[in-house]
Amino acid sequence: MTASFRSLARVLLLSAMLAVTSAVHSQDEAPSWRTDFGIETRLHYRDSDRNRFAVNFPFTPDMLPPGQTQGFMETVEPGGHFEVSLISLIANIARGNRFLAHARVDFIDRHDRNPTSGDRKIDVDQLWLRWGREIAPALPAEGFGGYVKLGKFEKFERQNDRHLESYGLVSTAFNRLEDLGAEFGLDLGGNFYLKGSITQGNPLFIRDPNALAGDNGIDALRQPNPDPELKTGIPILYDAEIEGLDFDGNPELGAAAGYRWADASGQRAFDIMLFGYHGKLEETVSLHGTFYGGDLDLLRGPANQFAYPALSGNDREEYGVNLRAYLGDLSLFGQYVDQEIASLPRSGLELEAAWSFELPLVWSIEGRQLFSHIQPAVRYSRLDNDFANPDITPFPSGAWDWEKVDVGVRLTILPGLDLTAEYADNRLFTAGGKASNDEWLVTLRWRS
Template identity: 45%
Template sequence: MTITAGDYTLNKFGFSSLRRPISYFHVAIGFSSLDNCSCIILIHHILVAMRRPISYFHVAIGFSSLDNCSCIVLLRHILVAMRRPISYFHVATGFSSSAFLKGNPVTVGRLLAMFALFCSGVAAAQDNFDIRFETKVHYRNSEENRFPVSFPFPPQALPEGAQTAFLETVDAGDKVDLSTITAAGRWSWNEKLAVHFKVDVWDKYDRNPTSEDNKIDLDVFFIRYGEHFRATRVPLTPSFYAQIGKFAKFERQRERRTESYGLVSTAFNRFEDAGIELGFQLPIGLYGKASWTTGNPVFIRDPNALAGDNGTSDIRVPPNVNPDPELKTGIPILYDAEIESFDLGEDSEVGLGVGYRWRSEDNNTAFDILLFGYERTLAQDRGFHGSFYGSDLDLFDLGEVAGATGIRLPAEGDKKEELGANLWLNVGSFSLFAQAVDQEAANLERVGKEVELSYTFDWGLTISPVIRYSELDPDFVGNPAYPAPSVWWQWEKYDYGVNIDLSDSLRVIIEYADNTFIRAGREEENNETLVSFIWRHR
């Protein structure tokens, strides 16, 4: 079928299953990819779409008017989408036809397609569209540290003249970084139905590996029906919600007082997952949550600002000889990494949570307790964008690497399970967040604990000092020649910081990360100072 729009003609599918006009949005993104579509064409079609009284977002998901769309109709379309080879869900999210059940990476083209999707409906729903922008610039001072490893790298895989490899600070010294430019918001169709999204451009501090991961990242994109109450918020009437897409784990701390993360949040729930989540909240304070998601792959990263470069193309031998990359490995821990697909197949994860909330009548005091657990089957390997290293089980056993027979972690089986508990407590201007997690991944057990305390002073300027303690205690030891022995070291981390709100749109955060760990019976450090300038615009 030939589709003509303006001065542009593209050959694509007929999409007879939609039974609606083919929109400029479809033409602009080629339906499944922007790889062969120029920015000029995209911008042209966005501008055209924004002048239409009925947006192409409505067309894309199969509704001519969302104002009169009931929950039943929406659920019908979602269910239809889950059964169609090219579905309404795929149109709305930009995934290709097999993505929903088989998995497909979130590409730059699809991220741009998301913006085309959102922008195309702004003119038709301006009153219900809320978007905010955020830019983060940092001064970073990372202490220089390096620790030798015993892995038998061949001479051509080491820097010229080196006798051994090292775990090293990712980017030591004084640096100024633009970490991210963010667009985030919500598009509400009515009081209960909305799309939530967050897109990061550049995203330097969330990239793993730092130098070769995606420079544009779709952090959040999900459709939610119902009322969702955040921690310590109690509904006046019984409520429930259902959401589908990519979203934060329900136990994650949503309002952090620092730009850095504690060891527990880094290891277990820093990154979003993709799938389906359901929940209910009762006026008596009881609430529950359940999720069926892709499950974050297990990989390695440094717990400081930069993840480190592990498995990047510039260290692969061949074709490289004696590589000495600018960005180093970091001193990494095991962590639940960023997902690369939407996949509810056999390796997907199931999560359950139950909790209780209470808030005083004067709203001065509130607390929230959540118990949660997750379970999934580890994959033999999950492809990782920008790294030729494997994840999940492939990360634990290096027996397939030439010369590395027997070099492995003491993994057994393929089950990944974790149990945890959260506590939120707010009393006036004082707040406390605590989390404990016990995880077993293929019989590799780790226990993590984290506590954050903060207090807010309103002295014309809003100033909030914060202190956080976290620890990570692995209960296993791998082969001494494993290339990242830091994954079984005992870690402690203190984060000291202060937030200064200079205006409604400008915040400065000054913080110091005090990392200590036990290596060969000796206490070592890898500390970092971070000063962040955060500009927000709504």
């Protein structure tokens, strides 16, 4: 570990001690226990463009579909499809603002199966305990305070109030999925705050940025002349889901410092946060549903068969900045990330704007307003990979630069029930020029 990150570790330890002290001594006026249980379901119509891109990997004839003489990356499941993608059970147990236990268990979870469709169909998406006070982004704190969180939770830079059902390139590549470990936060008065984490770290793997991840390294590919129903997708490198508790003495350290402000009315607010991570890539990581290994094994290929030319070491470092702004009914979010994985540099930018406004309708059902709000949203994201592909590789898109524009609108049908329609315009910068891999997604979401 570099000297700067040894210093960071000491700062994290001191901040953690302050956060623990603050969490333990936080006071509620009238602490009481309360429980909250809910369910969320999502039904989709998805229409994906049909695309295929040739790869120069030397597949043997029995490794290819019947009659095919060359390997391809292909759209995971082209055409139009109706599907139930998710059923989630959610539980919260709280005592005042001192303690919260949160659990979210996902069933089916077709769009987040990680890294392939062969992944588990029942997944503990989040499971954590929190002591102390955690302030939402852009809300000033009421004086000094803090929290400590243990378990499986989202990264502190993740945008949890996305206004579309899809994900941008930055969120997909760097912080879409939860990590496992400890997190703490410290409010230095009303506006300044610190955050830190000591976690297991997400393994590096590949997935398509559209709704379905794609099937890479599934058991069906071990059969002669395989032709699986779901294809590879056009994948990018991304931080995949952890597969369980596996600390090996090389935890990932994260730190953040931020400033937040809001006016007295709460109609105008902003939050800026700088963050960074340092960790180590493993030689290999076993992932459920694929015989490909994650981390360095993915970057080298079997027996260094297709290692990236500039690959060196096993450090993973990441730095970035988040910016949030709320101006009445307008919501803005921006994130920039600069990452280096085993000396392979890449960076990403993501910008989202959403506007929510009431509809001039007076219809109601049992006192609940029907079609009350509509919310247009647009998101721009890009991923710049500043490294070259190996001479041979089964997924050359791993080093392609990429732009994605998501445009959509969300309609509140009833409280807890909404419909979102969106279009993903993917712009891929391949070795042969510009290409696309676009997708329509319509989502009916119900939450209780």
